[in-house]
Amino acid sequence: MCQLLGMNCNTPTDIMFSFEGFRRRGGITDHHADGFGIGFFEGRGVRLFHDDKPSANSPVADLIRAYPIKSENVIAHIRKASQGQTSLANTHPFMREMWGEYWLFAHNGHLIDFSPEQGAYYRAVGCTDSERAFCYILNRLRSRFPEKPDDAALFDTVSGLTREIRAFGLFNFVMSNGGFLFAHASTLLHYIVRKAPFGKARLLDDDVMVDFAEVTTPSDKVAVITTLPLTRDETWQQLAVNELAMFQNGDIVRSDKPENPVYMSAEEGLAIARAVGISV
Amino acid sequence: MCQLLGMNCNTPTDIMFSFEGFRRRGGITDHHADGFGIGFFEGRGVRLFHDDKPSANSPVADLIRAYPIKSENVIAHIRKASQGQTSLANTHPFMREMWGEYWLFAHNGHLIDFSPEQGAYYRAVGCTDSERAFCYILNRLRSRFPEKPDDAALFDTVSGLTREIRAFGLFNFVMSNGGFLFAHASTLLHYIVRKAPFGKARLLDDDVMVDFAEVTTPSDKVAVITTLPLTRDETWQQLAVNELAMFQNGDIVRSDKPENPVYMSAEEGLAIARAVGISV
Numbered sequence: 001m002c003q004l005l006g007m008n009c010n011t012p013t014d015i016m017f018s019f020e021g022f023r024r025r026g027g028i029t030d031h032h033a034d035g036f037g038i039g040f041f042e043g044r045g046v047r048l049f050h051d052d053k054p055s056a057n058s059p060v061a062d063l064i065r066a067y068p069i070k071s072e073n074v075i076a077h078i079r080k081a082s083q084g085q086t087s088l089a090n091t092h093p094f095m096r097e098m099w100g101e102y103w104l105f106a107h108n109g110h111l112i113d114f115s116p117e118q119g120a121y122y123r124a125v126g127c128t129d130s131e132r133a134f135c136y137i138l139n140r141l142r143s144r145f146p147e148k149p150d151d152a153a154l155f156d157t158v159s160g161l162t163r164e165i166r167a168f169g170l171f172n173f174v175m176s177n178g179g180f181l182f183a184h185a186s187t188l189l190h191y192i193v194r195k196a197p198f199g200k201a202r203l204l205d206d207d208v209m210v211d212f213a214e215v216t217t218p219s220d221k222v223a224v225i226t227t228l229p230l231t232r233d234e235t236w237q238q239l240a241v242n243e244l245a246m247f248q249n250g251d252i253v254r255s256d257k258p259e260n261p262v263y264m265s266a267e268e269g270l271a272i273a274r275a276v277g278i279s280v
Numbered sequence: 281m282c283q284l285l286g287m288n289c290n291t292p293t294d295i296m297f298s299f300e301g302f303r304r305r306g307g308i309t310d311h312h313a314d315g316f317g318i319g320f321f322e323g324r325g326v327r328l329f330h331d332d333k334p335s336a337n338s339p340v341a342d343l344i345r346a347y348p349i350k351s352e353n354v355i356a357h358i359r360k361a362s363q364g365q366t367s368l369a370n371t372h373p374f375m376r377e378m379w380g381e382y383w384l385f386a387h388n389g390h391l392i393d394f395s396p397e398q399g400a401y402y403r404a405v406g407c408t409d410s411e412r413a414f415c416y417i418l419n420r421l422r423s424r425f426p427e428k429p430d431d432a433a434l435f436d437t438v439s440g441l442t443r444e445i446r447a448f449g450l451f452n453f454v455m456s457n458g459g460f461l462f463a464h465a466s467t468l469l470h471y472i473v474r475k476a477p478f479g480k481a482r483l484l485d486d487d488v489m490v491d492f493a494e495v496t497t498p499s500d501k502v503a504v505i506t507t508l509p510l511t512r513d514e515t516w517q518q519l520a521v522n523e524l525a526m527f528q529n530g531d532i533v534r535s536d537k538p539e540n541p542v543y544m545s546a547e548e549g550l551a552i553a554r555a556v557g558i559s560v
Binding site (some may be wrong): 029040044045046047048049050059060063066067087088089090091095096097099100102121122123124125264269 | 281300322323324325326327328330339340343346347366367369370375376377379380381401402403404405449523
């Protein structure tokens, strides 16, 4: 029932447990059946898997399941087409290089009439509102900062650009450069920071349990960001409506949470998504 | 024994047969054991697989083998590290977006002291001469042509840039934007154009045979480009030393073949590669 999944950690961690729950929402326990994609940062490199098959029975998803890739930053997306035909070019996450770093972006939402002017650096290859939004963010960042700015300036600029773009509609997204991970909620985005003492958790979508204490060291810190919580036995937190958070080393380091934060209920978030023709 | 593999066709074709021979050179019949990568264009999209495991026993390669992806343009590379440490960021093919299209590039060679100034649009993420060369080509193309030029201007410009870069050393490469495929030989690059009437062929590296007549239609045209021929029972042609060829719809449509073409023997090409510390 969710579409976005992000992971940001202070040590390379495999995402197999979370991905197992996530992928099952791609055709078995839910109806997200227009493709999926996942990108793993490894050092400065990115391992990117796209598939236009439903993730619940995709050989690419089977590979990821069987192949414990460890990463400090992961971005994944299950797609239910809202704009743009189903094709590989429209499959998230999208990737571009900026300032000598790869950037990944995945979007869950629906932007109406969002057709910014052609930017100087990045252009959309496919025909989704999502890729246009990603290219817009990068073009504006790159025009303003020929070299990578400090974290505070970067966060403030992304926050401002997010405000601009969400005026066009639903704009839940996760974005990473391999160092930090940005997450923005228009409606629903939940997260959990797992750290010592680690407990056990059971997937909501499946009868799979993991004892995190067995697979971690005491200094590990792992943030998982997802549209709706993936596990029971754990307390998930929620991003406020219109909050942009920046995760680094497994925790939120910056946020522009509104002074009077509003938290959307799952029911309301799902109703809004249905109303604009996307499935959350 | 080879490192580069390209395919350019007039109809989506699977590369499983050629890839089977190619991957076996990645650790079983040869010693190319520092990683491999393959990129498939599908429409405007790209499906990209990178692995830093030897391709002969890589689960990613197993996936590709079992998963008949059909594509009109494919770029693959098996890497024996010559410059830059083995890491995902240094694994070919490299990808960038230009003019709203994805471009893939893979290199087999060795450039000495090739450190061009930072370009306005593209920067290397890893630390290979190969990615620097790719970014240099794209930066120069993009600076000269804000919009995509016609094929003749594009070919002439890439030809000129290739001349510049090969002054720094060995520069065998394949590059594609999903529409055409450029192939350039400093030493060894062979190709075959398969078209009706189709025959049978047997892999050189393995006892696998295919009857192309069974898997094609009479109008199919498939060009395969590779460092050294992959099959027996077929006549492979060779790019001349310092020849850039542009393949489109399964055949060479442009070339800057020298007036007095020189064709390097496999022995000589392999000796040169060994002398500069790369394995061809």
